[in-house]
Amino acid sequence: MAEVIPTKTRWFRLxxxxxLLLGTGIMVLPFLYMVGSSFKPPPEIIAxxxxxxxxxxxxxxxxxxxxxxxxxxxxxxxxxxxxxxxxLILFTSTLAGFVxxxxxxxxxxxxxxxxxxxxxxxxxxxxxxLYLIVKDLRMINTYQGMILPYAVMSFGVFLMxxxxxxxxxxxxxxAGRIDGCSEWKLFRIIVVPLSASAIGALGILAFxxxxxxxxxxxxxxxxxxxxxxxxxxxxxxxxxxxxxxxxLAGSTISILPIIIVFLILRRNIIEGMTLTGLKG
Amino acid sequence: xxGGNREGRAMVEKKRTWSLERxxxxxxxxxxxxxxxxxxxIRVIPIIRTFALSxxxxxxxxxxxxxIGLDNFKNLLSDDLFLLALKNTTLFAFATxxxxxxxxxxxxxxxxxKSTLSPLYETIYFFPVITPMVPVAIIWKWIYDPSYGxxxxxxxxxxxxxxGWLVYPDIALWAIVILSVWKVVGYNMMIFLVxxxxxxxxxxxxxxxxxxxxxxxxxxxxxPLLKPILLFIIVVTTINSYNVFTQVYVMTTGLQGAPGNxxxxxxxxxxxxxxxxxxxxxxxxxxxxxFLIILLLxxxxxxxxxxxx
Numbered sequence: 001m002a003e004v005i006p007t008k009t010r011w012f013r014l015x016x017x018x019x020l021l022l023g024t025g026i027m028v029l030p031f032l033y034m035v036g037s038s039f040k041p042p043p044e045i046i047a048x049x050x051x052x053x054x055x056x057x058x059x060x061x062x063x064x065x066x067x068x069x070x071x072x073x074x075x076x077x078x079x080x081x082x083x084x085x086x087x088l089i090l091f092t093s094t095l096a097g098f099v100x101x102x103x104x105x106x107x108x109x110x111x112x113x114x115x116x117x118x119x120x121x122x123x124x125x126x127x128x129x130l131y132l133i134v135k136d137l138r139m140i141n142t143y144q145g146m147i148l149p150y151a152v153m154s155f156g157v158f159l160m161x162x163x164x165x166x167x168x169x170x171x172x173x174x175a176g177r178i179d180g181c182s183e184w185k186l187f188r189i190i191v192v193p194l195s196a197s198a199i200g201a202l203g204i205l206a207f208x209x210x211x212x213x214x215x216x217x218x219x220x221x222x223x224x225x226x227x228x229x230x231x232x233x234x235x236x237x238x239x240x241x242x243x244x245x246x247x248l249a250g251s252t253i254s255i256l257p258i259i260i261v262f263l264i265l266r267r268n269i270i271e272g273m274t275l276t277g278l279k280g
Numbered sequence: 281x282x283g284g285n286r287e288g289r290a291m292v293e294k295k296r297t298w299s300l301e302r303x304x305x306x307x308x309x310x311x312x313x314x315x316x317x318x319x320x321x322i323r324v325i326p327i328i329r330t331f332a333l334s335x336x337x338x339x340x341x342x343x344x345x346x347x348i349g350l351d352n353f354k355n356l357l358s359d360d361l362f363l364l365a366l367k368n369t370t371l372f373a374f375a376t377x378x379x380x381x382x383x384x385x386x387x388x389x390x391x392x393x394k395s396t397l398s399p400l401y402e403t404i405y406f407f408p409v410i411t412p413m414v415p416v417a418i419i420w421k422w423i424y425d426p427s428y429g430x431x432x433x434x435x436x437x438x439x440x441x442x443x444g445w446l447v448y449p450d451i452a453l454w455a456i457v458i459l460s461v462w463k464v465v466g467y468n469m470m471i472f473l474v475x476x477x478x479x480x481x482x483x484x485x486x487x488x489x490x491x492x493x494x495x496x497x498x499x500x501x502x503x504p505l506l507k508p509i510l511l512f513i514i515v516v517t518t519i520n521s522y523n524v525f526t527q528v529y530v531m532t533t534g535l536q537g538a539p540g541n542x543x544x545x546x547x548x549x550x551x552x553x554x555x556x557x558x559x560x561x562x563x564x565x566x567x568x569x570x571f572l573i574i575l576l577l578x579x580x581x582x583x584x585x586x587x588x589x
Binding site for chain 1: 305307311315316318321326329333393397400401411416418419423428466522550555563568571
């Protein structure tokens with residue numbers, strides 16, 4: 001459709017673009033400032049006027065980071081907790097999604113609504129009894145305790161139910177049954193392989209959710225070796241307020257994996273997060 | 281004879297389907313057992329126990345706790361720190377919701393027309409959303425630094441004197457609002473954008489034929505059709521804002537941050553009472569209040585939107 005654009009509209013569009021560009025600048029400036037400053041030698045970090053990019057770039061802040069606090073350990077803890085949480089969420093969500101979408105049994109709706117409804121209650125409001133339960137299970141300051149609340153995900157069950165319900169035909173399952181497959185085997189050889197893309201999308205969201213967790217690991221990790229990256233950073237910036245370079249280098253490292261994954265899988269992540277109301 | 285045989289076969293058939301049915305049901309319950317037990321342990325029981333704990337004087341140290349009725353709630357009403365936290369959180373939530381929702385809507389309208397730059401914009405506006413809160417709060421704390429920070433430098437260009445952003449309670453609250461809006465605005469924008477792009481273009485064409493233009497199109501077509509999305513975003517942002525914790529924890533602790541209780545919010549108060557002072561019952565009463573506030577606000581928001589429709 002060939003449109004004749006009046007001058008007034010053209011000016012409008014230009015100002016749209018200008019506003020959007022300005023917003024873009026505001027969005028990226030803090031990141032540039034952080035990454036740039038993390039490469040500055042200490043005196044340059046507190047120089048006035050502040051600059052974005054270092055005049056004399058140095059890796060010093062990164063190289064000395066491990067000496068100041070066990071950041072390698074923090075990173076490992078985050079990686080372990082997030083990976084196990086992701087695997088558990090993928091397993092429980094896919095299995096439950098399969099059951100909720102392809103079978104009928106007494107109590108089905110009740111269980112499904114229960115899983116969704118409890119997600120509406122903010123985590124922070126039932127934190128205290130949860131802590132007491134984990135304490136009774138003797139899981140304070142352990143990986144198991146840190147993972148437990150992140151072992152299931154209501155949204156994951158919902159997503160997998162939708163996906164399996166719409167993408168796997170009942171005939172295929174019946175064909176498998178005629179060939180003598182048990183229900184469990186149907187799950188393994190038909191449902192899981194055919195849901196790979198939904199499982200992948202859920203996996204990213206689950207991983208990000210666990211990686212970003214803060215208040216739970218903060219409460220649960222009572223010794224420094226158990227801190228996750230987020231908790232370690234928050235503690236480090238409290239105690240070493242003079243070590244700006246180290247704090248900024250640590251922040252950059254903790255953001256990096258997420259940014260890289262995001263740049264590769266941008267579409268899936270944006271779609272996954274907007275379609276569902278899930279939020280970091 | 282033949283009839284009896286058929287009947288017999290039907291019986292066998294029925295028995296077989298029943299045993300198949302039973303096998304499938306067993307599978308269903310076995311498959312759901314682990315996930316349902318975890319939900320029970322980490323959600324259902326804690327949610328119920330929050331209410332039960334809120335009427336006790338439970339603490340971490342003493343294992344025995346006594347029923348004390350509504351005493352915790354009565355004490356909360358005269359607890360200055362709690363009231364301050366309630367006030368701050370409410371102010372924070374309203375400011376964050378108002379700013380991030382209106383700016384998200386504006387940005388989505390600006391981005392509605394797809395251009396070659398759209399994917400770039402979407403990516404960049406989404407960066408803060410996917411970034412963990414702790415490093416983000418650290419950067420902003422540094423940006424707000426009174427002597428070396430970028431914020432005061434930018435203000436300096438405009439001839440504004442340096443501000444101690446995180447030093448004074450009133451300003452610090454707004455500093456945290458700015459950071460939070462910056463972090464969430466891209467999310468709200470994307471959701472509005474999905475909503476906008478789902479509005480069939482024939483509505484606009486029909487309205488244009490009827491003579492609607494510019495703002496008229498927005499007022500009579502876009503806005504009414506966007507209402508469910510608007511409601512969703514407001515509800516989600518309100519809930520998240522009432523639960524604000526991480527950015528407050530990072531920005532108001534440490535030497536260069538604000539001292540002590542500058543910006544006290546509800547979850548911070550709950551956390552401190554429960555895990556620093558071990559007042560589990562008291563903190564649970566606070567959590568119940570937080571839960572009720574969120575519930576009432578959500579219901580109210582649904583009601584307002586419904587009555588207008």
